[in-house]
Amino acid sequence: MASDWQEYTPLLIPDIPDLHKLDVYIENGGYEQWKAVLSDEWTPESVVNTVKEANIRGRGGAGFNAGLKWSFMPKPDGGPRYLACNGDESEPGTFKDRMIFEFNPHLFIEGALIAAYAMQCTAIYCYIRGEYNSWIQKMERAVEDAYTRGLIGKGAAGSDFDVEFHIYSGAGAYICGEETAMLESLEGKRGYPRVKPPFPAQKGLWSHPTTINNIETLSNVPLVIRNGADWYRSIGAESHPGPVLYGISGHVNSPGVYELPSGVPALDLIEKVAGGVRNGKKLKAIIPGGSSTPVLRADQLEGVNMDGDSLREAGSMLGTAGMVVMDEDTDMIEVLWRITHFYHHESCGQCTPCREGTGWLEKIMLKIRSGEGEIRDLDLLLDLTTQMEGRTICALADAAAWPVRHTITRFREEFEARCKKRSKVAASA
Amino acid sequence: MSYEFTKDDLSRIEEIKAKFPEVKPATLPVLWLAQKKFGHVEPEVQKLVANTLGLPEAHVHGVAEFYTQYYKKKKGKYVLDVCTCLSCQLCGGYDMLHYLEEKLGISQGETTEDGLFTIQQVECLGACGYAPMLQITNERYVNHLTKEKADRLIDDLKNGKVPDFEVMKMKKPQKGAN
Numbered sequence: 344m345a346s347d348w349q350e351y352t353p354l355l356i357p358d359i360p361d362l363h364k365l366d367v368y369i370e371n372g373g374y375e376q377w378k379a380v381l382s383d384e385w386t387p388e389s390v391v392n393t394v395k396e397a398n399i400r401g402r403g404g405a406g407f408n409a410g411l412k413w414s415f416m417p418k419p420d421g422g423p424r425y426l427a428c429n430g431d432e433s434e435p436g437t438f439k440d441r442m443i444f445e446f447n448p449h450l451f452i453e454g455a456l457i458a459a460y461a462m463q464c465t466a467i468y469c470y471i472r473g474e475y476n477s478w479i480q481k482m483e484r485a486v487e488d489a490y491t492r493g494l495i496g497k498g499a500a501g502s503d504f505d506v507e508f509h510i511y512s513g514a515g516a517y518i519c520g521e522e523t524a525m526l527e528s529l530e531g532k533r534g535y536p537r538v539k540p541p542f543p544a545q546k547g548l549w550s551h552p553t554t555i556n557n558i559e560t561l562s563n564v565p566l567v568i569r570n571g572a573d574w575y576r577s578i579g580a581e582s583h584p585g586p587v588l589y590g591i592s593g594h595v596n597s598p599g600v601y602e603l604p605s606g607v608p609a610l611d612l613i614e615k616v617a618g619g620v621r622n623g624k625k626l627k628a629i630i631p632g633g634s635s636t637p638v639l640r641a642d643q644l645e646g647v648n649m650d651g652d653s654l655r656e657a658g659s660m661l662g663t664a665g666m667v668v669m670d671e672d673t674d675m676i677e678v679l680w681r682i683t684h685f686y687h688h689e690s691c692g693q694c695t696p697c698r699e700g701t702g703w704l705e706k707i708m709l710k711i712r713s714g715e716g717e718i719r720d721l722d723l724l725l726d727l728t729t730q731m732e733g734r735t736i737c738a739l740a741d742a743a744a745w746p747v748r749h750t751i752t753r754f755r756e757e758f759e760a761r762c763k764k765r766s767k768v769a770a771s772a
Numbered sequence: 773m774s775y776e777f778t779k780d781d782l783s784r785i786e787e788i789k790a791k792f793p794e795v796k797p798a799t800l801p802v803l804w805l806a807q808k809k810f811g812h813v814e815p816e817v818q819k820l821v822a823n824t825l826g827l828p829e830a831h832v833h834g835v836a837e838f839y840t841q842y843y844k845k846k847k848g849k850y851v852l853d854v855c856t857c858l859s860c861q862l863c864g865g866y867d868m869l870h871y872l873e874e875k876l877g878i879s880q881g882e883t884t885e886d887g888l889f890t891i892q893q894v895e896c897l898g899a900c901g902y903a904p905m906l907q908i909t910n911e912r913y914v915n916h917l918t919k920e921k922a923d924r925l926i927d928d929l930k931n932g933k934v935p936d937f938e939v940m941k942m943k944k945p946q947k948g949a950n
């Protein structure tokens with residue numbers, strides 16, 4: 344239930360000193376689920392089914408049921424099969440997967456191993472954005488330790504299951520968080536998203552069956568194996584259950600990452616969890632889950648919970664649960680311009696509506712920002728967004744369009760006030 | 773200047789190649805290795821990477837150009853990547869950028885005459901809750917920047933001292949939790 348968050352104790356990143364060390368992780372029951380899964384207790388099918396039942400909704404932004412995604416993998420035919428873990432974490436407002444890398448890397452490794460077993464993968468590649476160099480080193484160390492302890496590799500944990508585990512560094516490109524761009528990047532190429540179909544489960548890495556999951560998503564898996572699907576579904580919001588790493592940034596007194604159940608009331612998250620708006624200011628708006636999720640005005644937040652359904656009803660999305668908080672002094676024109684700049688900068692340029700569209704969005708926002716905009720530019724922007732949506736290879740174009748549409752619609756007066764007032768037609772007779 | 777890999781580098785490159793079923797995926801990691809060694813991946817370095825891996829130069833060049841973290845030109849000893857993206861913008865990222873530009877007498881994209889500092893404006897670095905912030909030469913994050921902290925940072929870097937890794941802990945709810 345939404346109000347239960349007060350009694351919650353963290354599960355993904357419990358408050359245990361040095362938990363990132365393999366010994367400490369094992370002392371606290373770590374890798375028990377991995378061993379259990381490899382024993383006669385479980386089969387690949389039973390793992391997939393349990394995870395499907397638990398309804399772990401993908402934490403990378405789209406919220407897709409992880410177990411259901413795993414079930415799309417074709418039957419093993421003896422060839423290579425891959426799990427690609429998405430640690431690109433580049434959506435503005437998002438900074439939570441790095442907490443797992445730093446404070447509980449083995450939970451993620453264990454989850455990825457269990458996923459690999461469930462789908463009978465031969466290798467795991469964990470893609471981490473290049474800027475996270477410090478965290479990449481931490482992960483390399485953790486994987487090495489797990490190898491040395493015989494938990495990964497040939498005859499893992501005394502079984503006959505064999506899986507490789509590699510860490511891969513990106514090199515600066517937001518688009519590589521899009522799953523097929525990530526596969527291209529892993530293949531050593533420029534990160535251009537692929538046309539789907541074929542979907543990665545059919546033709547992924549090096550044309551072999553591949554599943555992509557976010558780091559936080561996979562970190563939930565050992566919890567489900569340990570305590571069961573029913574237990575997992577009893578945490579947080581019914582339709583979007585489980586623990587969530589909320590990243591809170593912007594104008595709050597205590598920004599940072601908090602682990603709480605899904606479905607915490609948005610206003611509680613701001614007021615109680617993150618200590619309220621700083622400097623005693625009033626709340627103006629939030630972006631609930633990364634820069635692409637539609638902005639919500641303070642007056643739209645009554646009764647809204649941080650889960651997929653509740654936010655959809657309110658006119659937004661949970662995305663990555665990276666909430667950006669804005670106080671009453673925030674200039675929405677500046678904010679929206681900065682967002683359009685980001686997506687323009689990050690468009691890979693393959694599709695015309697995205698390449699041209701993101702450019703135009705930024706150009707018109709620059710015009711409005713400089714005081715040269717006209718009211719009809721606002722309508723031109725709205726028009727542009729409809730021309731970009733659903734017409735491109737990947738969802739970056741949509742991600743660029745949504746904030747424009749909703750920020751203008753929800754702050755129309757503020758935008759109009761910044762536009763030049765023009766007398767209508769000069770040709771009166 | 774001609775660039776070469778040492779024997780140690782080459783054995784490291786063999787280890788990298790062993791992680792993949794083909795050679796091409798080694799492109800990114802070996803470009804990283806080269807950049808750490810030479811400080812950049814100018815065309816001559818790209819050529820070395822291509823030749824070492826037996827891949828076309830055009831491929832390596834295309835990859836180097838696509839990713840922003842590869843330095844296609846020499847930069848300062850310390851590259852200050854100042855985030856001005858959404859959360860940092862809200863928390864004074866542009867003020868920090870302008871403060872550093874003024875302090876060092878250069879604009880973003882430029883390098884100081886002594887070759888010590890380059891300033892770049894970058895997109896979200898995944899440290900939004902610790903805004904405003906910057907990253908030093910693709911490595912250390914410096915969080916919760918203030919003018920005082922920036923002053924200290926520049927002094928330290930001038931003395932060759934890179935700040936320690938800052939642990940940003942998980943937070944506990946301010947009110948109402950156990």
Ligand SMILES: Cc1cc2nc3c(=O)[nH]c(=O)nc-3n(C[C@H](O)[C@H](O)[C@H](O)COP(=O)(O)O)c2cc1C
Nearest residue numbers: 401402403429431432433520521522556557560738
């Ligand atoms: C432009 C774009 C950027 C994305 N960036 C990320 C990212 O940084 N991390 C991530 O996990 N997913 C990202 N995604 C979503 C992935 O494509 C994919 O849905 C996700 O990794 C699947 O994992 P999940 O089902 O466990 O969430 C991005 C999607 C798009 C369209």
Ligand code: SF4
Nearest residue numbers: 691693694697735737
């Ligand atoms: S939508 Fe944009 S980012 Fe995605 S493939 Fe097309 S051009 Fe590239």
Ligand code: FES
Nearest residue numbers: 855860897899900
């Ligand atoms: S917006 Fe600056 S780190 Fe995310």
